[in-house]
Amino acid sequence: MAPPSRRDDLVKAALRLFLRDGFHATGIAAILAEAETSKMTLYSHFASKEALIAAALAHRDALFRRWLFDRMRAIGGPDPKQQLLAMFDAVGEWIGGAAQPLGPDFVGCAFVRAAGEFVAADHPLHRQAAGHKQAVLDHLVLLCAQAGLAIDTARQLALLKEGAIAEAFVRGDADAWKTARVIASRIL
Template sequence: MSSPDASDIPSPASLPAGQTTTRDDAVDRILDAAYELFSRRGIRAVGIDQLIERSGVAKATFYRHFPSKDDLVLAFLALRDQIWTVDLIISDARSRGNTPEEQLLAIFDVFGDWFKREDFEACSFINVLLEMGREHPLGKASIAYLARIRGHVRELAEEAGLERTEEFARSWHILMKGSIISATEGDALASRRAQEMAVWLIDHHRGHVRVPAS
């Protein structure tokens, strides 16, 4: 199976039902409801009737904007990418570091703050992928969004002048995903543990590894 391309997924402002980038109030309310319910309860556990009730729109209005539940989930994933990946993780990490290396490591500082929040809900892309499977359209969309996260990491690695940046981004993403799962299990130090391993990974991709003293 080939890797999803970024062009295969909708932009954060786009809607699968053919809406323009200017959303009306009904769409905002539907997406707000979807974001809250899907991010916390998953996809299959949330029914259309619940979404309609929570958003406070008429059924006809709902289906006019989102002809199917999958359409709404795709819009939710696009919104999640903007709110979580771009605004929360990447932008915050860039603001915390003065160099690309510091900004890479700051990702785990951002994670540490996120893990402590009462509304910590783990990674929706991982959750949807595991729930729906990699062959389902929603699973494929989730894989594409995960690839986009690696793209942000790879960009920082290139700015830092690291070697083999695609390999680096994949390894770094394992640390990101692993720390999220560990935090979900209740490991309060998950982000710190991942950051310690991340220091080694940066050194490794500079072309040398720190060898512990015997």
């Protein structure tokens, strides 16, 4: 495996700050300080702050989906219905700070936060956030098909997952995933 590049360092540093402080509120100077790099290095890799945000979201998307889908398989085993239920256990790990690759602190969903800051539905970063949500839903649709369940079931489970994440982030309800899991078990 190749060592991280300066580009990777910038993306990871920017993502940490975006998740902590917000996309608009995080300035270039803070990113440069966090990444311990120069403005010249930043702009040799990214044409703009929005390009850096897009790269940070792409990194988070790959990291999150790999982690979530791996945890669903690890917890749920080969049964697609159990994997669907395991999604809520994985979300509980994340909310509880035990999702190592996602960082020690639960700070809500990066994609909901991005869509909230880039509100125009046709904005590229809003579309990127929507693309992440669609990719997760597509995985749930696949599992539902394997389990002989309706596509609507995937939509219902995705909505429950999103609600649990929002409740945990906005209201501080660290057990919201448990309630969502109970409802999901009834749906399944």
